[in-house]
Amino acid sequence: MHGLSKHRGSPPTVVIIFGASGDLTARKLIPAIYNLAHDGLLPADFYLIGFGRKSIPDEEFQKIAAGAIKEFSRREMSPEVWARLAPRTLYVSGGYDEKAAFDRLGARIAGLEKEIGQQLQTLYYISTPPTVFAPIIQNLGASGLAARYVGQRNQSKCIIEKPFGRDLASAQALNKELTTVFEESQVFRIDHYLGKETVQDLLVQRFANSIFEPIWNRNFIEHVQITVAEQVGVEARAGYYEQSGALRDMIQNHTMQLLALTAMEPPVSMDAESMRDEKVKVLKAIHPLRLNEDGRPGDVARAQYAEGLIGGKPVQGYLQEEGVNPQSTTETYAALRLSINNWRWQGVPFYLRSGKHMARRVSEIAIRFKRAPGSLFAESDRFQLAANTLAFQIQPDEGLSLILNAKIPGLETRTQPVKMNFKYATTFGSNTPEAYERLVLDAMIGDGTLFIRGDETERSWQLITPIHEHWAEQGRKGLDSYVSGSWGPKSADDLLAVNGHSWREP
Ligand code: BG6
Numbered sequence: 001m002h003g004l005s006k007h008r009g010s011p012p013t014v015v016i017i018f019g020a021s022g023d024l025t026a027r028k029l030i031p032a033i034y035n036l037a038h039d040g041l042l043p044a045d046f047y048l049i050g051f052g053r054k055s056i057p058d059e060e061f062q063k064i065a066a067g068a069i070k071e072f073s074r075r076e077m078s079p080e081v082w083a084r085l086a087p088r089t090l091y092v093s094g095g096y097d098e099k100a101a102f103d104r105l106g107a108r109i110a111g112l113e114k115e116i117g118q119q120l121q122t123l124y125y126i127s128t129p130p131t132v133f134a135p136i137i138q139n140l141g142a143s144g145l146a147a148r149y150v151g152q153r154n155q156s157k158c159i160i161e162k163p164f165g166r167d168l169a170s171a172q173a174l175n176k177e178l179t180t181v182f183e184e185s186q187v188f189r190i191d192h193y194l195g196k197e198t199v200q201d202l203l204v205q206r207f208a209n210s211i212f213e214p215i216w217n218r219n220f221i222e223h224v225q226i227t228v229a230e231q232v233g234v235e236a237r238a239g240y241y242e243q244s245g246a247l248r249d250m251i252q253n254h255t256m257q258l259l260a261l262t263a264m265e266p267p268v269s270m271d272a273e274s275m276r277d278e279k280v281k282v283l284k285a286i287h288p289l290r291l292n293e294d295g296r297p298g299d300v301a302r303a304q305y306a307e308g309l310i311g312g313k314p315v316q317g318y319l320q321e322e323g324v325n326p327q328s329t330t331e332t333y334a335a336l337r338l339s340i341n342n343w344r345w346q347g348v349p350f351y352l353r354s355g356k357h358m359a360r361r362v363s364e365i366a367i368r369f370k371r372a373p374g375s376l377f378a379e380s381d382r383f384q385l386a387a388n389t390l391a392f393q394i395q396p397d398e399g400l401s402l403i404l405n406a407k408i409p410g411l412e413t414r415t416q417p418v419k420m421n422f423k424y425a426t427t428f429g430s431n432t433p434e435a436y437e438r439l440v441l442d443a444m445i446g447d448g449t450l451f452i453r454g455d456e457t458e459r460s461w462q463l464i465t466p467i468h469e470h471w472a473e474q475g476r477k478g479l480d481s482y483v484s485g486s487w488g489p490k491s492a493d494d495l496l497a498v499n500g501h502s503w504r505e506p
Contacts, residue, residue, distance in 0.1 A: 010444035011154040012045035013121045014109055018096065018136050019128035020050030020061070024161065026068040028192075029127065032436035034069045037085045038078060041441055045116050050091045051105060061091035074434060096128065097135040102143035109145075121154035123444055127161045134177050141181030150183060159188040159443050162253060163244065164452070167468060168461040175454040188443040189452040193254040195435030195442075198394045198424070200450070202261050202365065203270075205392070205400065213266070215369070216344070222387060223349045225366040225504055226258050228394075229358040231310055233484070234332065238323030246334040247302070250354035252464045256283070257452070258394070259350055262365055263340055272448035276456060283459040285342040291470040292478060299338065300467055301480060301491040302331035305357040308484030315357065315484045329476055332356045335492035337499075349499055353492060357484040362506045363394035377405075377415055386417035389504070398424040398432075 094101020165171030
């Protein structure tokens with residue numbers, strides 16, 4: 001394991017994408033590989049094999065890949081870079097449950113190895129619907145493809161996309177499936193939020209600056225708010241989303257990861273196991289959520305978007321969306337109030353929220369500090385001191401801001417909250433790598449630091465699954481709604497109001 005900051009280089013590699021004709025492959029995976037090629041980060045011997053049910057000749061797949069790069073890459077396609085990558089872009093067709101197809105894939109890889117006279121690391125990228133995860137994994141085992149060069153640097157590896165299960169039992173079953181044919185060190189469970197530059201910057205800010213650690217605890221912090229808000233609605237994904245909902249789609253994975261990185265103890269080193277040990281430790285310290293039974297308010301709110309305005313345009317409610325069951329109870333918004341039972345965080349609420357059709361697209365982590373004690377400045381009503389707030393803006397407008405109180409120039413002593421801002425784009429320019437570039441490269445190198453370990457995903461599901469079970473019992477009871485284009489439902493405001501807090505408008 002190389003950790004986050006060490007030398008980075010991959011052995012000769014072939015990346016095999018299962019689900020080659022999928023949306024993610026076109027939008028993210030192929031452009032990511034192209035940009036790695038552009039930056040000279042791929043090994044000299046690199047191949048990409050698309051695997052799918054459709055029978056497509058190599059040349060046709062190369063055209064599809066070129067189209068995806070032109071449409072979705074953050075950089076324009078350079079003819080020279082593509083001229084090097086195109087002949088290495090290949091295709092193998094077959095069913096995911098067809099062992100013979102995996103044997104053909106194996107033969108193709110062996111043929112490439114013979115051609116170049118070198119061993120290739122195989123990186124299987126499982127980017128299919130979850131219904132075929134199991135047959136793919138089983139056939140990778142049965143065909144011997146999973147076991148290639150195990151124990152060596154070029155051992156085969158497997159990246160697996162979300163959703164990683166839909167509850168604790170299915171996540172455990174999937175982990176068992178994976179670890180029957182792969183060693184844990186070969187498995188890379190992806191959460192693309194961990195590949196975002198600003199999420200990695202959170203670690204740098206926390207652990208490379210000495211001013212934060214002494215105040216990063218219950219003595220100074222009042223509460224923490226983690227927001228992942230989207231302006232988009234369910235769009236063309238109703239089929240998937242109806243089975244998922246905000247809690248599974250965003251909270252269980254992305255916001256939980258943000259929480260773990262915010263709240264974990266400093267790891268002993270930045271290598272994969274030390275980092276993930278700390279994340280698991282803090283997830284284990286989260287108290288089971290209280291559900292609203294017997295009229296007691298619980299720690300969870302859920303809602304669906306109703307009609308409203310997005311960007312000034314009228315939009316319909318979730319229940320009217322195409323492909324959505326008009327009686328659906330799937331939540332498009334979820335908010336949680338969590339408490340972490342350890343020395344650092346006891347008594348500091350962590351509020352998580354995520355929703356679609358919200359006022360703005362914004363992901364941020366806001367650390368709200370306790371108010372200054374005493375009343376030196378606050379004696380008169382005119383003096384409204386703000387609580388210091390440190391906000392990590394994950395996207396868009398990536399950056400970091402700190403709210404402080406300052407004196408308004410003048411002969412009276414009057415104060416006003418002011419904002420200190422650090423903007424990525426201003427300091428570093430705006431062409432930052434996409435999350436998938438970083439993650440594909442890390443997996444090729446064998447660095448699992450920014451991937452989820454099996455026990456981590458299970459712990460997160462263990463917290464979330466009782467909520468789903470409770471909601472299933474409740475039906476529509478307690479399911480709130482919010483106007484599209486707003487900051488969410490009243491029930492989510494109530495979650496915070498109990499503690500005298502309110503959601504920040506990012
Ligand atoms: C995905 C969810 O994991 O993340 C989507 O399935 C969501 O529903 C997306 O839109 C958001 O990702 P990003 O990178 O645009 O914040």
